[in-house]
Amino acid sequence: MKRRNFILSMGAMTAGAALPVSMARAKTALDSAGMRMTLPVNSQWRFSPHFVAGGHDPVCDESRFQKITVPHSNSRLPWHSFDDQSYEFVSLYRRHFKLPPKAKGKHVFIDFEGVMTAATVWINGVRLGEYRGGYTPFSFELTPHINWHGDNVLAVDVDSTERKDIPPLGNQVDYLTFGGIYREVALRIVPAQHLDNVFVKTIDTLSAAPAVDVQCFILNLEGQSEPLELEVDLIDGSTVIASGRAVMTADTSSEQVQSVRLTNLHGIRLWNLQDPSLYSVQVRLLRTGVVIDQLSRRFGFRVAEFTDHGFELNGKVVKLRGLNRHQTFPYVGQAMGARVQKRDAEILRKKLKCNIVRTSHYPNSSHFLDACDELGLLVLEEIPGWQFVGNEAWREVCVDNVQRMIRRDWNHPSIILWGVRVNESQDFHDFYTKTNALAHRLDPTRQTGGIRYFQESEFLEDVFTMNDFEFPLKAPNHPRYLNTEFVGHTYPTKTIDSKERLMEHTLRHARIHDQLASSAQYSGGLGWCAFDYNTHADFGSGDRICYHGVSDIFREPKPAAGFYKSQCDPAEEIVLEPAFHWSRNDESIGIRDVLVCSNCEHVKFYIDSKLVAEADPDRKQFPHLPYAPFIVDLYEAAITHWGDLRMEGYINGRMVISKTLSGKGIDQKFALFADDEQLIADGIDATRVVIRMMDEFGAIRQPCGDAVVLHLEGPAELIGPNPFSLVAGSGAVWLRTTQQSGLVRLTATHALLGSASVTVRVSAAGAELV
Structure with a gap:
C-alpha cells in the first residue's frame, strides 16, 4: 500500500492529517532556489485556557486571550506537589497570518511538531480535522480555504485531557503528558509537485568503495504529467564531494519514489562516538530543466548492529552504557525549545559520559536528536506507551506512531534501534508483528527492539530489549540482548537523603554495570533514569515526583551520576567524585565507609593535611568494570580528628586530580x-x-x-x-x-x-x- 493511501486509510484517526516534512531546522523563510517557503509561526499566538464562543471564527473577541509564543505549556506548575489533573483541559490557540504574494498558486500546509494530546485544527472557520497523538508530527493542508490577499486565522482546539483512545494513555501511566502546543509550528508553502521526504541509506560503508542511496519521495497533488528530474549533491561542510541525477518517467500518480545512487566516494569519515562526522545531501526537483523544489537532509556514514557478541559500531564492539530520558522539565512540562533540549544531550554525553540514551517512552524532540548526532550519543527511540495496550482503534494510532517516528527520524545516525513495542506490555502477536514489519519496511537499515519485562515474552524483533530490576540480572536468553532499565523505581533517592542511601544508590548502578561488563552476551545497559521526573499521584514519592534519576529534576547530579562519569577514559577527563557529603554524623554511628567514583588508579585521603588512608579500586566487589569505585573506612581517622577532607587521585604514581570537602559545616x-x-x-x-x-x-x-x-x-x-x-x-x-x-x-x-x-x-x- 502506498504511504499516501495508508494515511487515508487511517480514517477518523488522523482526520486528513498528513505526515509533514520536519521543521527542526527551518530557519530561513525562502530557500535559495525561491520555490519552497518554510515560515515559522511560533510567535504572535493568542491563547485561552477556556472555551470561547465563536473561537474558531475569523472574527473573534481576543481581548481576554493571552499573548504567547510556542513552545507553550497550557499551565505553569510548581516543580512538585501539584494536582496532576490541573493541566487536563481543552484550550484554544489562535494565530493570524497573511501570506506573501509568492505563495499564490502553491499549496499551503500547516506543520505541527507536537501538540499534547489531541489537536483539532480550523482555518478561517473551516474545520480541517483532529490529530490524535502528542509525540509525533502532523500536517493539514490549508490551500482550499486560504484568503490569498488578506488576514487568515488558524485556530487549534488542544485537548490535553488523558484520553483513553490515545497512546500512551488508556490506563495508569508513570509519567505526565502535560498539555499545550509544546513544539514548533510552521507554514510550509510548496508547489503541486514537491519533495515530501528524503531517506539517505549508506551502502558498503566499511568498504573501500562506500556509496549512498538517496531515496526521494515526491508528491503530485494535482496529477501533473510532465516528466521530472532529480539532482543530488553530497556535501561535506560547504563542499560538494559527489553529485548524481535521475530522470523520472511521466506519472500522474499522487506519489512517486525515486532513488539516486552516489558512488566513487573516497576519504569518507565515519560517524562514531569520538568523531561524529556529519554530511548532508541536497536534493533538487526539476521540471523541464527548472528547479521547482529542494530539500536538504543531514546524515552520517556508520554501521550499527547488535550481534551475538555485543553491539558493534563500524565493526568494533562497544559496550553500551547509558540512561533513559524523560523530556520533561520543571514548571513547563515539555514546552522547552531547541537550546534546552540540546542541553540534556550534552549533560548525558559530556557530564555523565553515557554513550547511549533511550527516549523513554516516546519520540523525543528533534532538537535533542540533532544534538545526539552532533555529540556522538547513540539513541534507542521508541513509540509512546506504558504497559497498556488498547482496542483496535488505539492500536492503529500506535501503528501510525511507528510510521511517523521513523519517517521523521530515519536520517539521524545516532539512532541505532527502533522500539516498536509498548513499554512493558504483554504479548500481542498480530499487533507487534505489524509494528515490527512496518519498521523493517520503512527502514531496512536498522534493527528493531521491543521493551519487555519478562523473558518468556515472544521474540518478534531483532534485539531482545529487557527491563530487569533484579540483582543479579537475569542471564541473557537471546544472542542479541540489551538491558533497558534497572535500579530506578526499586531504590528512589533524593538529593536530601542520607549518606547511606546516596552511597547505596550509587553502588546499585555500579553493581549492575559490573555484571553487564562480565559477559559479551550483554550488549550493555541503560539505567533508569537520567533525571527525576513528574508523575501521577499513584506513583512516585507522594509529591508527584519519581526520584529515580541519577540527577534531580533540575539536572543537578546525585552521587550516582558520579559513577557514570567515572567510567570514561582518563584521556577524556580525569574524574574524582565523592559519593557522600562530608559530615561527622551523616551515619547513625558516625561516618565510616566512604565511596569515591574515579577513573584513577589510586586515591589518598587527608584530614587537615594529615594522610589518614589510601586505597586502590575495589576489584573484589567490581572485577569487571573498566574503573571500579574506591571504598575506604575513615571511622577511626574521623574520630581522632575532624577537619577538611582532601582526596588525591593518582595515575602512574603521579597526582592528577584533587578535591577538598570542608569540615566546618558552614554555608560559605x-x-x-x-x-x-x-x-x-x-x-x-x-x-x-x-x-x-x-x-x-x-x-x-x-x-x-x-x-x-x-x-x-x-x-x-x-x-x-x-x-x-x-x-x-x-x-x-x-x-x-x-x-x-x-x-x-x-x-x-x-x-x-x-x-x-x-x-x-x-x-x-x-x-x-x-
Whole structure:
C-alpha cells in the first residue's frame, strides 16, 4: 500500500492529517532556489485556557486571550506537589497570518511538531480535522480555504485531557503528558509537485568503495504529467564531494519514489562516538530543466548492529552504557525549545559520559536528536506507551506512531534501534508483528527492539530489549540482548537523603554495570533514569515526583551520576567524585565507609593535611568494570580528628586530580551559574540558571534548604518560583527570552550571604514573516 493511501486509510484517526516534512531546522523563510517557503509561526499566538464562543471564527473577541509564543505549556506548575489533573483541559490557540504574494498558486500546509494530546485544527472557520497523538508530527493542508490577499486565522482546539483512545494513555501511566502546543509550528508553502521526504541509506560503508542511496519521495497533488528530474549533491561542510541525477518517467500518480545512487566516494569519515562526522545531501526537483523544489537532509556514514557478541559500531564492539530520558522539565512540562533540549544531550554525553540514551517512552524532540548526532550519543527511540495496550482503534494510532517516528527520524545516525513495542506490555502477536514489519519496511537499515519485562515474552524483533530490576540480572536468553532499565523505581533517592542511601544508590548502578561488563552476551545497559521526573499521584514519592534519576529534576547530579562519569577514559577527563557529603554524623554511628567514583588508579585521603588512608579500586566487589569505585573506612581517622577532607587521585604514581570537602559545616559561598552566556530574542530561546549554596571549596552544602529572593532585569521572563527554596543546597530556574534584545541580569539574594548574580546577553532575532 502506498504511504499516501495508508494515511487515508487511517480514517477518523488522523482526520486528513498528513505526515509533514520536519521543521527542526527551518530557519530561513525562502530557500535559495525561491520555490519552497518554510515560515515559522511560533510567535504572535493568542491563547485561552477556556472555551470561547465563536473561537474558531475569523472574527473573534481576543481581548481576554493571552499573548504567547510556542513552545507553550497550557499551565505553569510548581516543580512538585501539584494536582496532576490541573493541566487536563481543552484550550484554544489562535494565530493570524497573511501570506506573501509568492505563495499564490502553491499549496499551503500547516506543520505541527507536537501538540499534547489531541489537536483539532480550523482555518478561517473551516474545520480541517483532529490529530490524535502528542509525540509525533502532523500536517493539514490549508490551500482550499486560504484568503490569498488578506488576514487568515488558524485556530487549534488542544485537548490535553488523558484520553483513553490515545497512546500512551488508556490506563495508569508513570509519567505526565502535560498539555499545550509544546513544539514548533510552521507554514510550509510548496508547489503541486514537491519533495515530501528524503531517506539517505549508506551502502558498503566499511568498504573501500562506500556509496549512498538517496531515496526521494515526491508528491503530485494535482496529477501533473510532465516528466521530472532529480539532482543530488553530497556535501561535506560547504563542499560538494559527489553529485548524481535521475530522470523520472511521466506519472500522474499522487506519489512517486525515486532513488539516486552516489558512488566513487573516497576519504569518507565515519560517524562514531569520538568523531561524529556529519554530511548532508541536497536534493533538487526539476521540471523541464527548472528547479521547482529542494530539500536538504543531514546524515552520517556508520554501521550499527547488535550481534551475538555485543553491539558493534563500524565493526568494533562497544559496550553500551547509558540512561533513559524523560523530556520533561520543571514548571513547563515539555514546552522547552531547541537550546534546552540540546542541553540534556550534552549533560548525558559530556557530564555523565553515557554513550547511549533511550527516549523513554516516546519520540523525543528533534532538537535533542540533532544534538545526539552532533555529540556522538547513540539513541534507542521508541513509540509512546506504558504497559497498556488498547482496542483496535488505539492500536492503529500506535501503528501510525511507528510510521511517523521513523519517517521523521530515519536520517539521524545516532539512532541505532527502533522500539516498536509498548513499554512493558504483554504479548500481542498480530499487533507487534505489524509494528515490527512496518519498521523493517520503512527502514531496512536498522534493527528493531521491543521493551519487555519478562523473558518468556515472544521474540518478534531483532534485539531482545529487557527491563530487569533484579540483582543479579537475569542471564541473557537471546544472542542479541540489551538491558533497558534497572535500579530506578526499586531504590528512589533524593538529593536530601542520607549518606547511606546516596552511597547505596550509587553502588546499585555500579553493581549492575559490573555484571553487564562480565559477559559479551550483554550488549550493555541503560539505567533508569537520567533525571527525576513528574508523575501521577499513584506513583512516585507522594509529591508527584519519581526520584529515580541519577540527577534531580533540575539536572543537578546525585552521587550516582558520579559513577557514570567515572567510567570514561582518563584521556577524556580525569574524574574524582565523592559519593557522600562530608559530615561527622551523616551515619547513625558516625561516618565510616566512604565511596569515591574515579577513573584513577589510586586515591589518598587527608584530614587537615594529615594522610589518614589510601586505597586502590575495589576489584573484589567490581572485577569487571573498566574503573571500579574506591571504598575506604575513615571511622577511626574521623574520630581522632575532624577537619577538611582532601582526596588525591593518582595515575602512574603521579597526582592528577584533587578535591577538598570542608569540615566546618558552614554555608560559605552562594552563587548562580547560567548554562549559556548568549541567547536569541525569538521568544523561545532559554537557558538554565543553577542556584547553589557551597562550602569554601565549591562543594554543595546538602543541608541547606534556604529561600532566596530573585530579581530579574532585562528582556527575559523567569520560569520558576520567586522566592526560590533550595533543595539540598541547590536548584534551578530558567530564563526565557522575549522578542527584544539586550542584557539580562538575574540576581538572587540570601538573607545572610547577600546577593549573587548572573548576566546573559540576548541578541536580536529576525522577525517572523507572517
